[in-house]
Amino acid sequence: MKRTIDDNILAKYFDHTATAAELEETNNWLEEDPENEVLLKQYHQIWTASNAEVKNFEPNVKAAWQQIEPKLQVHKKQPNYLRIAAVAVGVLLISTYLILTNNRPTEYLSFKSEADTQIKTLADGSTITLNSFSLLEYPEEFESDERRIKLIGEAFFDITKNPDKPFIIEANGTEIKVLGTSFNVTARDENVKVSVNSGRVEFKKTEKKKVILEKGDEAIYESKKDTITATAIFDRNVFAYKTKVFEFKNTKIEEVVSTLNKGYKSNIKLEGSNWENYALTTKFENENLFEALGIIAETLDLKVENKDKSYILVKNTVSE
Known part of the structure; x- marks a missing residue:
């Protein structure tokens, strides 16, 4: 033994x-x-x-x-x-x-959009709609006690609710913190704008410089002034590129065209000048671009011409 x-x-x-x-x-x-x-x-x-x-x-x-x-x-x-x-x-x-x-440092993946919007679903089920020419950086999995991503450009966020793991977006030196909500972030230059569609959002530059935003609120961080200013949402169509819902109330035709071009990634033009008396009150909900142009043409007595991949709005009568 x-x-x-x-x-x-x-x-x-x-x-x-x-x-x-x-x-x-x-x-x-x-x-x-x-x-x-x-x-x-x-x-x-x-x-x-x-x-x-x-x-x-x-x-x-x-x-x-x-x-x-x-x-x-x-x-x-x-x-x-x-x-x-x-x-x-x-x-x-x-x-x-x-x-x-x-x-250990978090490894980020990149997702970008070019001329068209792109949709990305993250590991937690949150969906992000990138507006044109934007960049999203995100981890493959959210392994820490927070969900942190980075944005350059503009995006609409629909965040899966998780009170134990807040969702944080870094944009041009600011942070947007949410638990579960939908909102838009624009960070195309040194300034950052946050517009809230639902829920509550914390938008901050530092702990002493932050605001709480709720549905219908928006705030702008101005880099040169180093300030955050909160107001009611000014542009009711800020979410339109994502929702495809456009609302106009006595809106000048030039602004209508600009909004539709951004929302549909289109190239609509006005022929000639003297459009200051043309304004539109209507609401589009999931209409395609051709249908929307048809409604505008019928409402304002215009014609729609298609030239070189552009839509031209032409007056039927000469303005006085």
Whole structure:
């Protein structure tokens, strides 16, 4: 039968506190079986990593320890230093892993739009509609205690609600923080505008310079003034490129054309001059561009001509 050795003797052997008799017993044990030398190295790695000398403690036996313990037939009535060391190493490794995981830099993926709008669904189910010529940077998975992304350009956000993991957008040095809502962010230059369609949003530059916005509110951060100003939404069509809902109330035709061009990514033009007396009151809900132009033409007595990939609005009668 293979002779065993007390793990407490091995602990003293590693700690250079073994007596002469214990050193002799350890050396004899090593000489008896080459496998014992392998076991000694394994224990020494555990002992070195933990550097622990905890006494009078009986931890749960780890799976790795269970594979080695039968070979040594360790006595269980005495304080078990190496078993304690094995558990300490496990705790140390887990703690180190968590620290490294939480502090490692987040890797971001890129998603961009060019002439047309693009829609991106994130890992949490949130959907983002990028307006033309915009860039979104986002992680493949939201592994930390927040959902953080970056935006250059303009986008409409429909955020999945998660009170335990706020959604944060970085845009030109500002932050927009939400729990679950829909809103628009415009960050095409050094200024940033946030317009809220539903829910509540925190918009800030610093902790002392922030505002809370609710449905129907918007705020603008002006870089040169370093100020954030909140107001009611001025342009009711700010969400139109996403929703395809356009609303006009006695709106001058020049502004109507500009809004539709942005929303449909089209090229509508007015022929000639003297359009100041033409204004439109109507609402488009999911009409395509051709249908919208037909309504405008009928309402204002105009013709629509298609030339070189452009739509031209032409007066039927000469203005006085």
